[in-house]
Amino acid sequence: QLQLQESGPGLVKPSETLSLTCTVSGGSISSGSYYWGWIRQSPGEGLEWIGSIYYSGSTYYNPSLKSRVTLSVDTSMNQFSLKLSSITAADTAVYYCASRPMATVTVDFWGRGTLVTVSS
Amino acid sequence: QSALTQPASVSGSPGQSITISCTGTSSVISAYNYVSWYQQHPGKAPKLMIYDVSKRPSGVSNRFSGSKSGNTASLTISGLQAEDEADYYCSSYTSTANYVFGIGTKVTVL
Numbered sequence: 001q002l003q004l005q006e007s008g009p010g011l012v013k014p015s016e017t018l019s020l021t022c023t024v025s026g027g028s029i030s031s032g033s034y035y036w037g038w039i040r041q042s043p044g045e046g047l048e049w050i051g052s053i054y055y056s057g058s059t060y061y062n063p064s065l066k067s068r069v070t071l072s073v074d075t076s077m078n079q080f081s082l083k084l085s086s087i088t089a090a091d092t093a094v095y096y097c098a099s100r101p102m103a104t105v106t107v108d109f110w111g112r113g114t115l116v117t118v119s120s
Numbered sequence: 121q122s123a124l125t126q127p128a129s130v131s132g133s134p135g136q137s138i139t140i141s142c143t144g145t146s147s148v149i150s151a152y153n154y155v156s157w158y159q160q161h162p163g164k165a166p167k168l169m170i171y172d173v174s175k176r177p178s179g180v181s182n183r184f185s186g187s188k189s190g191n192t193a194s195l196t197i198s199g200l201q202a203e204d205e206a207d208y209y210c211s212s213y214t215s216t217a218n219y220v221f222g223i224g225t226k227v228t229v230l
Contacts, residue, residue: 039219039221045223046123046209046221046222046223046224047166047209047211047221047224048221049218049219049220049221060218061218062218063218096165096166104171104172105154105213106154106156106168106171106172107156107168107211107219108168108171108177109168110165110166110167111165112164112165113165
């Protein structure tokens with residue numbers, strides 16, 4: 001069974017770039033069996049889809065965040081990453097990495113999430 | 121993309137059945153049979169409970185069922201148990217491989 005683990009700084013200053021990494025275990029990113037994605041949950045708010053990436057590098061972004069988001073994949077490390085630029089307090093959230101099997105459009109497994117606070 | 125609309129809270133007594141609704145625009149829920157439901161306990165990652173409107177992943181109790189009519193999807197929990205107390209989110213696949221989520225429903229077992 002897949003396991004996903006987010007990592008990265010828990011505190012980021014406004015206007016800087018948020019960088020998070022998701023390490024995948026129990027499966028290989030380069031198998032091509034999954035899309036890999038990021039979802040966030042702001043305090044007291046619902047869930048927001050950020051974007052997804054395939055092992056080949058193909059990406060799909062939430063239009064509302066597209067101008068600030070970059071997803072990348074490192075098959076040698078079995079990791080994929082999120083960069084979100086020009087962050088503000090509104091980007092304070094729990095960030096989850098997640099997987100979606102190629103054969104479906106269902107996001108099935110999620111990491112435990114990591115809280116990122118934007119504050120000076 | 122606007123979020124899907126869910127009731128803020130639903131409650132029921134043990135053994136009862138409850139239904140959570142999830143309403144979206146015609147371009148989302150009615151356009152695709154790709155509605156999912158997630159259960160989230162405090163401090164935990166969301167867990168997939170229903171996908172493709174009414175399918176249950178392996179290991180999920182058959183007390184959970186899903187359906188859809190027009191622009192509204194529903195999650196029904198039968199035989200409500202204390203462990204079902206959690207937040208529930210609906211989600212729908214949209215065009216260009218994006219997803220939209222509901223604002224979440226807090227289920228309370230009385």
